Amino acid sequence: MKIAILGFGTVGKGVYKIIKRANVQTQDLAVSHILIRKNKVCSLPEMTDDINEILNDEQTDIVVEAIGGIEPAHEYILEALKHGKHVITANKAVIARYLKEFTEAAEQNDVKFYFEASVGGGIPWIQGLEKALRIDNVNAISGIFNGTSNFILDQMSRNGESFVEVLKKAQALGYAEADPSADIDGIDVANKLCISADIAYDIDIHNHQNLPIFGIRNITCADVKYFQDKGLAVKLIGRTHQKGNKFDYVVEPALFLDRTLEANTPDNYNLISLNGDTIGKLDFFGQGAGMFPTANAVVQDVLDIKEQKSHLRRDFNKKMEYCPELTKGDYLVRSKVDISDIFVDYQPTNDGAYLAVHQIPVGEMHRLMRKVLQMDAAAFMVSLPSQGVA
Numbered sequence: 001m002k003i004a005i006l007g008f009g010t011v012g013k014g015v016y017k018i019i020k021r022a023n024v025q026t027q028d029l030a031v032s033h034i035l036i037r038k039n040k041v042c043s044l045p046e047m048t049d050d051i052n053e054i055l056n057d058e059q060t061d062i063v064v065e066a067i068g069g070i071e072p073a074h075e076y077i078l079e080a081l082k083h084g085k086h087v088i089t090a091n092k093a094v095i096a097r098y099l100k101e102f103t104e105a106a107e108q109n110d111v112k113f114y115f116e117a118s119v120g121g122g123i124p125w126i127q128g129l130e131k132a133l134r135i136d137n138v139n140a141i142s143g144i145f146n147g148t149s150n151f152i153l154d155q156m157s158r159n160g161e162s163f164v165e166v167l168k169k170a171q172a173l174g175y176a177e178a179d180p181s182a183d184i185d186g187i188d189v190a191n192k193l194c195i196s197a198d199i200a201y202d203i204d205i206h207n208h209q210n211l212p213i214f215g216i217r218n219i220t221c222a223d224v225k226y227f228q229d230k231g232l233a234v235k236l237i238g239r240t241h242q243k244g245n246k247f248d249y250v251v252e253p254a255l256f257l258d259r260t261l262e263a264n265t266p267d268n269y270n271l272i273s274l275n276g277d278t279i280g281k282l283d284f285f286g287q288g289a290g291m292f293p294t295a296n297a298v299v300q301d302v303l304d305i306k307e308q309k310s311h312l313r314r315d316f317n318k319k320m321e322y323c324p325e326l327t328k329g330d331y332l333v334r335s336k337v338d339i340s341d342i343f344v345d346y347q348p349t350n351d352g353a354y355l356a357v358h359q360i361p362v363g364e365m366h367r368l369m370r371k372v373l374q375m376d377a378a379a380f381m382v383s384l385p386s387q388g389v390a
Contacts, residue, residue: 033060
């Protein structure tokens, strides 16, 4: 089975190296092409800068998209599917926006579109979720979806370093990009949560920008220390619930009691959970990013295609209503300006340097927090343990 790799960054190199290993070569896998940018030096014989050379090669069975971003990844994936090639990708941004379109194109051309590595890196999260869905309705998903943000928060907690100091360390280690916005502002988590919710609820969330997202850019050492003194750890969390034909969705910093699994998830690890009708709560833990964990998941998809193992089929046509009032919670808000009037309907009380807001719908909390940020761009919010479904 011959494989073309589009892009030769972290994931592309990882896939190439794994396929070259002896124990994988026995699976009769080979890299036929590696797509590189125009005018880049071809350092390997498989390299080409012509996408059409790959699309028109009848000997190439699978295309692994490892370019990242939206375009040209979206275009290349569709063209590969239309040319009768199976496609595998770890690109959560493009999947979150076009999962339904890719799924339909794959079915129309009698090929597979697999994306295990897009959520949780090396964790078999997608297949675990699909397996649960064979029997259960999955009514809740939550967890630590982003290794970079978890590394930052973990290091701040362990070493008392500032956000800026730890971010530089994360960039030096290759955990964070030069522009870390997607990780620290919650966009990466939002993409992964969209993909998970699409699969769990069989819906099509294609515009998560309109949903509540708050990142960790504004967190300080003082915040972390205050939470620690209360026996709490802060994590950047993605959550979604469904109830009847309604669902909610949120990305935000959240506090956990220091004895919980979430509080004790270290470094760049992920911890993602689902709750099913009969299986109850299942936790998936492992490295959520990095060259080899992510590439491992890609090659697992390659082997599934080779062995003709079908994944769960979803059409993403179910109609559900996004309900920002579905879940309520308690929050702490830090701001240098008096914001008590903004939250007056939710029994605000003082908690040290923070305003505690009680039993507020999650969507309303994020709406009001946008007002706070207009007055104080450095303000920070975090949810307290034990949110409840209304």
